[in-house]
Amino acid sequence: MRILAWHVHAAWMTSFVQGAHEYYVPVLSDRGPDGMGRAQTYPWPDSVRELTPEELRRTDFDVVVLQRPHELELFHRWTGHALGRNGRPAVYVEHNTPRGDVNDWRHPLADRGDIPIVHVTEFNRTMWDNGLAPAEVIEHGVPDYGYQYTGTLDSLVVSINEPVRRSRVAGLDLVATIAEQVPVSVYGLGTEELSARIHRGLAVTGSLSQDELHRRMAMHFAYLHPYRWTSLGLALIEAMTLGMPVLVVAATAAPEAVPPETGVVTSRLDLLARTASRWLSDPDEARRCGLAARAHALAHFGLPRFLDDWDRMLKEVCR
Known part of the structure; x- marks a missing residue:
């Protein structure tokens, strides 16, 4: 598959890009939050490619992996395409627990049922009000870094x-x-x-x-x-x-x-x-x-x- 995902959480992304796919990460000249590109201190494989917004507009994707609410608008602005039922397939990864008063814990995608939310823990899925959105859980995974403990x-x-x-x-x-x-x-x-x-x-x-x-x-x-x-x-x-x-x-x-x-x-x-x-x-x-x-x-x-x-x-x- 050809997968577009923003570099948001380097440790999670390091595990995610180890699969047998092609991965595209947006890059901006300042390498700010919306265009960090490839990680500088984590071992990412060659299957991860940086694309500018101009290159994104000319590139086709099988699926978009979202991790922040504003990425829906960002994707549309950069590519001209929508996401979900009337556009490109997409899934939203929710890394965080909700903030604010407990009665306000409604997920930003809760009012649309065409983009599933994938929580990283069962606790997260339970705490969020997911509304109409299909809510799944895929727990964290990490590479085996080997037994390194010395405790000295x-x-x-x-x-x-x-x-x-x-x-x-x-x-x-x-x-x-x-x-x-x-x-x-x-x-x-x-x-x-x-x-x-x-x-x-x-x-x-x-x-x-x-x-x-x-x-x-x-x-x-x-x-x-x-x-x-x-x-x-x-x-x-x-x-x-x-x-x-x-x-x-x-x-x-x-x-x-x-x-x-x-x-x-x-x-x-x-x-x-x-x-x-x-x-x-x-x-x-x-x-x-x-x-x-x-x-x-x-x-x-x-x-x-x-x-x-x-x-x-x-x-x-x-x-």
């Missing part, structure tokens, strides 16, 4: 992009509380802003390539997932794939995605901190949890299942 660093690690802007959503205050008892390193884009308001026990590291990020993460003795309100973070699944034990705040889809043998899922910060301290004293327990986490991630979030699910979905949409 006596600090937890968390991956948060733009931690200052997303402080409450990402649970940065929860990280700071845990860091009062166990050191925590924060990795991600925009952590430079966090350096100016550093908390005791916190260390920050800025943008890294995906390979380097995984190598550095796996050196810490455990992964901390503090998110309050988000879809299931890919960094959590990647950490499990690397063989890391996990400490997870019991919110959104995490309780369903992380079984007890892989670590601890709880809303009690004292229990997360106590478990971290115990693992520091008992690295064998931490390693056993990490091995269980890796086995679970490969079985439930492996790339083959993810790509098979998407192949079925795209064929159905095109049909």
